[in-house]
Amino acid sequence: MIYRRKSPKRVLLVEPEYKLKYPPLGLMKISTYHKMRGDEVVFHKGTNASIRDQNWDTIYITTLFTFMWKSTIETIRFYQRNTTNTKDIRVGGILASLLQADVEAETGIRPHFGLWEKVDKLTPDYDLANGMYEYYRNNASFAYMTRGCPNRCSFCAVSKLEPEYVDFIPLRRQLSSNKKDLILLDNNVLASKDFSQIINEIKECGFARGAMYGNAHRVVDFNQGLDARLLTEEKMELLSQLPIDPLRIAFDDIKLKKLYTEKVRLAHRYGLKYLSNYVLFNYRDTPEDLYERLRINIELNAELGLSIFSFPMRYIPLDAKDRTYISTKWNSTQLRGVQCILHATRGVVGPRKPFFERAFGKTADEFKYIIEQPEETIFHRENMKPYQK
Numbered sequence: 001m002i003y004r005r006k007s008p009k010r011v012l013l014v015e016p017e018y019k020l021k022y023p024p025l026g027l028m029k030i031s032t033y034h035k036m037r038g039d040e041v042v043f044h045k046g047t048n049a050s051i052r053d054q055n056w057d058t059i060y061i062t063t064l065f066t067f068m069w070k071s072t073i074e075t076i077r078f079y080q081r082n083t084t085n086t087k088d089i090r091v092g093g094i095l096a097s098l099l100q101a102d103v104e105a106e107t108g109i110r111p112h113f114g115l116w117e118k119v120d121k122l123t124p125d126y127d128l129a130n131g132m133y134e135y136y137r138n139n140a141s142f143a144y145m146t147r148g149c150p151n152r153c154s155f156c157a158v159s160k161l162e163p164e165y166v167d168f169i170p171l172r173r174q175l176s177s178n179k180k181d182l183i184l185l186d187n188n189v190l191a192s193k194d195f196s197q198i199i200n201e202i203k204e205c206g207f208a209r210g211a212m213y214g215n216a217h218r219v220v221d222f223n224q225g226l227d228a229r230l231l232t233e234e235k236m237e238l239l240s241q242l243p244i245d246p247l248r249i250a251f252d253d254i255k256l257k258k259l260y261t262e263k264v265r266l267a268h269r270y271g272l273k274y275l276s277n278y279v280l281f282n283y284r285d286t287p288e289d290l291y292e293r294l295r296i297n298i299e300l301n302a303e304l305g306l307s308i309f310s311f312p313m314r315y316i317p318l319d320a321k322d323r324t325y326i327s328t329k330w331n332s333t334q335l336r337g338v339q340c341i342l343h344a345t346r347g348v349v350g351p352r353k354p355f356f357e358r359a360f361g362k363t364a365d366e367f368k369y370i371i372e373q374p375e376e377t378i379f380h381r382e383n384m385k386p387y388q389k
């Protein structure tokens with residue numbers, strides 16, 4: 001139960017100035033929490049002195065990736081210089097949790113660690129950032145139906161941030177009735193012992209396969225990807241009861257090649273045509289192995305008539321304060337080369353073979369050759385020998 005205050009407070013919510021696809025869900029829930037108490041809430045992205053120097057009771061600053069350290073610390077320091085002497089500045093989020101002691105040493109503020117339980121269950125304030133900033137425009141509710149993950153992959157922060165796996169979180173109160181689609185942010189929904197209950201609740205909330213919102217088809221997206229190791233036929237059958245677009249299956253390790261291709265074939269048998277995956281690189285992989293994982297998707301597309309989009313994700317250690325990390329199996333020229341190609345493709349590897357072969361090469365050797373060329377050559381590589389068309 002949240003009580004309305006007799007004297008409402010003024011609350012400022014801040015997200016540091018970095019480009020993100022989605023508005024900050026944590027702040028959206030904090031906004032709901034304060035608005036339920038009758039408080040005035042203002043959201044701002046980045047720094048602004050005239051906003052900073054107004055009279056605030058509390059300033060909340062969210063944080064995200066550790067490699068955004070510099071701009072995050074600058075933002076916190078900026079708001080600490082407010083002329084109204086607002087002492088109640090609260091910092092939370094992923095960076096602040098993973099580097100709690102470092103943030104405290106730099107700013108004197110001890111950040112909140114992990115989730116804020118009572119706030120996490122609230123409906124996000126979907127109007128918080130409406131039209132104010134350039135977030136990706138979608139028409140979706142955001143929700144979690146589980147928390148945590150029972151696995152402990154060494155490249156992933158989930159087990160640190162959410163150490164307890166929660167098998168089921170009701171969906172209904174997280175939804176906005178004005179949103180067509182549903183984006184689920186679960187880290188590993190397939191690990192839930194209540195998975196069939198999760199699917200049933202999603203359907204009961206109006207997201208069964210074929211469901212409409214006005215004249216448009218509804219879409220469900222398990223945005224963080226599904227764990228191929230847990231994707232049984234029974235679970236695929238349950239998933240196929242939803243309007244999933246895309247189905248995201250992680251393909252982080254070439255050792256999972258057989259399993260991954262089996263699961264893509266299974267998805268195809270259940271009529272799921274639009275697939276997508278995150279492909280981790282610069283971790284324990286080699287450039288050849290990244291190429292092979294991308295190529296497997298291209299071949300599956302051609303063979304099964306699917307549309308698999310891949311999103312290569314460059315590994316950065318969990319405590320890195322910048323993006324300079326290079327694994328022992330890559331070098332800086334190659335990583336820069338991959339970034340150049342991805343820059344041209346907007347970070348996506350599309351499903352069409354001719355395009356893929358032009359961008360990434362016809363073989364792993366060609367790929368290595370391309371990514372080791374100077375930037376200009378990569379951008380204009382249709383003229384490049386020996387791979388001239």
Ligand code: SF4
Nearest residue numbers: 149151152153156187
């Ligand atoms: S399975 Fe996914 S969420 Fe779980 S620890 Fe591994 S990468 Fe993280």
